[in-house]
Amino acid sequence: MDKLSALSMFVATAEHGSFSRAAEQLGKTPSALTKAVGHLESELGVRLFERTTRRMALTEAGHIYLEGARQALMQLQLAGEEVDQLQHELRGSLRLTAPPSFGPAFLHEVCCRYMEAHPQVRLEVDLNDAFVDLIDGGYDLALRDGPTDLPGLIARPLTENRIYLCASPAYLERKGLPVILDTIPQHDWLIFQHPLLNRHFWWLRQGDERIRLAQPAARMVSDNYDFLLACTLRGHGLQVLPRWSAEPYLASGQLVRVMSEYLLEPDVFGPWVHVLYLAHRRRTRKVRAFIEMLEGYMQERGIG
CATH class of the missing domain: 1.10.10.10 (Winged helix-like DNA-binding domain superfamily/Winged helix DNA-binding domain)
Known part of the structure; x- marks a missing residue:
């Protein structure tokens, strides 16, 4: 047989x-x-x-x-x-998973470019915050910030997970109050709630100095990052933003970074965003081509 x-x-x-x-x-x-x-x-x-x-x-x-x-x-x-x-265009399916906030920040653009470059490949993109099992879920790769020491996975750093404090020029003008350590409680804050994030305090760094800061009272809280970002852009308060999300708005002037002498520690999300994939998938051309396009786009935007 x-x-x-x-x-x-x-x-x-x-x-x-x-x-x-x-x-x-x-x-x-x-x-x-x-x-x-x-x-x-x-x-x-x-x-x-x-x-x-x-x-x-x-x-x-x-x-x-x-x-x-x-x-x-x-x-x-x-x-x-x-x-x-080797003899034909890339074809078949490519399945990936990533947090919802990665979609509008950069992943949608990379996926569109990938489909244009490889019209025979069908993309399946699952946006969720769960740390899914790549084998059980049938995924070719995942984009994640947070723990990467998962068995059987290769973690490739994509971009540093720097955290900024940001607001729109309209909010800063309307509020008329400088953003410094002493005035933080007096500002309007739009705060992202996540089950893994500490809800009581933040850690700020300035050089070698590490400062514990009580989390300010929120004007608005939500478990949807992009909902809060839209409200921040409309001038309703200050928000903690990762650099990979804030950069295009900072470049266009829609947002301003405040307290730029400080960096917020990324808490459980860790210092890097990684591309995760199974060891036996590392050599497949579909996966390689997607990672190369993703890295190229991040470099193009200056945050790779």
Whole structure:
């Protein structure tokens, strides 16, 4: 029996938990899958499934073999894609996930450029704040600030996560009050609420000096970053902004950085934004091309 077919049928049986459901998914007969698994068991000299009249479950050897079989099938699929794309344009799907705030800040532009450059590639972009599992979610890559010490992932720094205090010129003119340490409680603050962020105090740095600052009372709070940013641009208060988001508005004059002698510590989000991808995906042309375009765009904007 063809080993590749047998591996595919074994993996499908393990994932569906029965020969009949796996056979329906693959368009084959249950007896064909039973025969394929039996062939593998004979070759290995171990049972891969414990079977009873009511259920079937992987043995310890089955769990070990399943992981290897999945990796082997994935590597063959990737190799086939790479060989095909040596001769043709990039094609297929590219799945990525990122926080919602990355979308309007820079990711939408990169994705549009990527689609224009590679019209045969279908993009699937999932914007959420959850740290999803790239394998379980079927993602090719992720963009994240925050923890990157996740097993099986390569973390490539994209841009430094510098944090600024910003306001619109209209707000500063209307308020008529300088923004210094002593006047912070008197200003209107638009504050982003996130379950991982400290709601009680901020840390400011000025050179080697580290200052603990009580978080000021908020004029408005929201769990949606872009909603708050729109209100900041309309002149309704001060907001804490990462540089990758603030830069175009600072360049256009829509926002002004205040207390520029200080840097806010990025808290749990960490000092860098990273591109995360699985080790076995590092050489795929689709992934490489997207990362190169992303890095090029960030460099073009001066925040790479």
